[in-house]
Amino acid sequence: MKPLAPFSLERWFDKYEFVVDINLCASCAETTNTNQLLSMAKDKREAYLNLPLDYIESNGTAAFRQAVSNQYANISKDEILAATGASEAISMLMLADVTRGDEIVVQWPIYQSLFALAEALGANIVKWLPDERFRWHTSELENTVTDKTKMIVLNTPHSPTGFCFSTIQMKEIVHIVNERKIRLISDEVYRGVFYSDDYPAAAADLTPNGVSIGDITKPYGLGGLRVGWIASSDRDLLSQCAQVRDYTTMCCAAPSEFLAAIALENKEQLLREKIKHARQNIIQFSQFIENNSDKLEWNIPQGGYTAFPKIKVGMSSYEFCSSFVKEADVLLLPGSVFGYDQYFRIGFGLPPEAFSRGLERFATFLKNI
Ligand SMILES: Cc1ncc(COP(=O)(O)O)c(C=O)c1O
Incomplete structure (x- = not known):
């Protein structure tokens, strides 16, 4: 394996995330705490306090896998593999399924681990590029895949742009992978956070070639629990990933998986307020862009908690966000971490009053440029 490239996004967060006053670029929902979760499942409070802090099942407890499988139409609890965050889900998939010389088509730009691990393992990464408004077209995908393509990797809803593949597009992608026997890895960590009525099916529900990656970090603001999963009806792949897990974390933390199941069982209640706040923040930001249209432009997100506005003031994204x-004392994420230097990522997961305090400071900063 070649050395792993530094993870640009994580290096930026490492420097600022826990010292900054307002983090205006996180990709998660407003944070949830243990008390909020347990108050939604009062009958489980005692069980949680008395939970043995031992190892748990490597593939996930039955209760957790059942709660995850309920998120899908055609995936049973035996077609779920628990992971320590989507981060570990991605690592397991790449380590299990990628070998030197594989051709992998990747929606571009994308969260770095979704291509960098495969690259370090010797894969040849081919970019599926968007149009100038960050929309990805399946016609372009058809032109990009070749007879050698082994895997397609995508992220929907997409970070940083907020783009979502429609139901029709997901069907077209599935048609391509089924016809050519290509594996489809779909990072769906923002699933559940859609701003339109089109709620496309998960890749794992659509085809046995489809693998859906999920987590509780992004939709529910539970990143500290470090729980995610892989869903697929390809049980051979799941068992290869499970073998990788024997070398990585072996299993999730017992309290985390217990609380994760509660979050999933109460997802409507949890999401209601978070999506309402994200929508309010998006509306605030639309107005902000209108007021600063000489300096910024954007595409309104269709899902997830982020957008990727363009900087029109002749500064690099690094210079812009660092200044x-x-x-x-407000954090944005330079687009350079995604290879797009005229852009930055903004996040909509904050409570609206914290978001507007961040925007007030942003307005002053822009005025002085
Ligand atoms: C698209 C995407 N996938 C996966 C992850 C990893 O998430 P986690 O390990 O917290 O579940 C992130 C985190 O930022 C992400 O943005």
């Missing part, structure tokens, strides 16, 4: 955080 802003130094002057105002």
